[in-house]
Amino acid sequence: MSSIEERLADLEARVAALESERDGPGGARGEEGPARTAGDGTGHLAYGGEAGLGGRTWSWQVVRSPGWLVERPxxxxxxxxxxxxxxxxxxxxxxxxxxxxxxxxxxxxxxxxxxxxxxxxxxxxxxxxxxxxxxxxxxxxxxxxxxxxxxxxxxxxxxxxxxx
Incomplete structure (x- = not known):
C-alpha cells in the first residue's frame, strides 16, 4: 500500500490534470495564477506531462512565472x-x-x-x-x-x- 504522502501527491496531480483539461490551453494554474496572464507580466514557464514508471502512472503540470522564479532565494x-x-x-x-x-x-x-x-x-x-x-x-x-x-x-x- 502507498504512503499517505504518495497517495496525496497522486491525487493532487490528477486534480491538476483535470483542471487543466477543464480550463483548456493556458488554463493550468501554478502559484502565480493563470498560465498566460502571470501577475508580474513576465510570462510563464510550464513543465509537466504523463509517465508510466514503476507500475504507476504519473500526471503532472506546473506553471511558474519567470519573474517569480528569478526572485527565489x-x-x-x-x-x-x-x-x-x-x-x-x-x-x-x-x-x-x-x-x-x-x-x-x-x-x-x-x-x-x-x-x-x-x-x-x-x-x-x-x-x-x-x-x-x-x-x-x-x-x-x-x-x-x-x-x-x-x-x-x-x-x-x-x-x-x-x-x-
Missing part, C-alpha cells in the same frame, strides 16, 4: 541542484525515480567502492528532499519529486546537447 535551490549534480547521485535518482529500491540493489547497480559511499550520497539526496526512506533499507524518490527529478534530467540533456 538561491541557497535552497542550489542545494537541490548540487545534490543532484554528482554523477553517482544523479544515477541513484535515475534508478529510484522508477520505484523504491533496497540498499543492496543500489549498491550492486552502482558498483561503489563501499556501502559508506552509497549512504553518504543517499544522505545528501535525502537532505535535499530528493530521496526518502519509506522503510528500513529501502529508498525512493518521493511522489512530489518524481516529475521535478525527470525535469531536471531533461533540462540537463537539453543544456548538455551534443556533449551528452
Amino acid at each position: 538561491a541557497g535552497p535551490l542550489a542545494a537541490v541542484l548540487a545534490a543532484a549534480g554528482h554523477p553517482a547521485r544523479l544515477r541513484i535518482l535515475q534508478l529510484l525515480v522508477v520505484g523504491p529500491r533496497p540498499i543492496a540493489e543500489l549498491q550492486s547497480e552502482l558498483n561503489l567502492a563501499s556501502q559508506g559511499q552509497l549512504y553518504h550520497h543517499l544522505k545528501t539526496l535525502t537532505s535535499a528532499g530528493l530521496v526518502e526512506q519509506p522503510e528500513r533499507g529501502v529508498y525512493r524518490v518521493p511522489a512530489r519529486a518524481v516529475f521535478p527529478v525527470l525535469t531536471l534530467t531533461a533540462a540537463a540533456v537539453d543544456v548538455a546537447g551534443a556533449h551528452a
Whole structure:
C-alpha cells in the first residue's frame, strides 16, 4: 500500500490534470495564477506531462512565472541542484525515480567502492528532499519529486546537447 504522502501527491496531480483539461490551453494554474496572464507580466514557464514508471502512472503540470522564479532565494535551490549534480547521485535518482529500491540493489547497480559511499550520497539526496526512506533499507524518490527529478534530467540533456 502507498504512503499517505504518495497517495496525496497522486491525487493532487490528477486534480491538476483535470483542471487543466477543464480550463483548456493556458488554463493550468501554478502559484502565480493563470498560465498566460502571470501577475508580474513576465510570462510563464510550464513543465509537466504523463509517465508510466514503476507500475504507476504519473500526471503532472506546473506553471511558474519567470519573474517569480528569478526572485527565489538561491541557497535552497542550489542545494537541490548540487545534490543532484554528482554523477553517482544523479544515477541513484535515475534508478529510484522508477520505484523504491533496497540498499543492496543500489549498491550492486552502482558498483561503489563501499556501502559508506552509497549512504553518504543517499544522505545528501535525502537532505535535499530528493530521496526518502519509506522503510528500513529501502529508498525512493518521493511522489512530489518524481516529475521535478525527470525535469531536471531533461533540462540537463537539453543544456548538455551534443556533449551528452
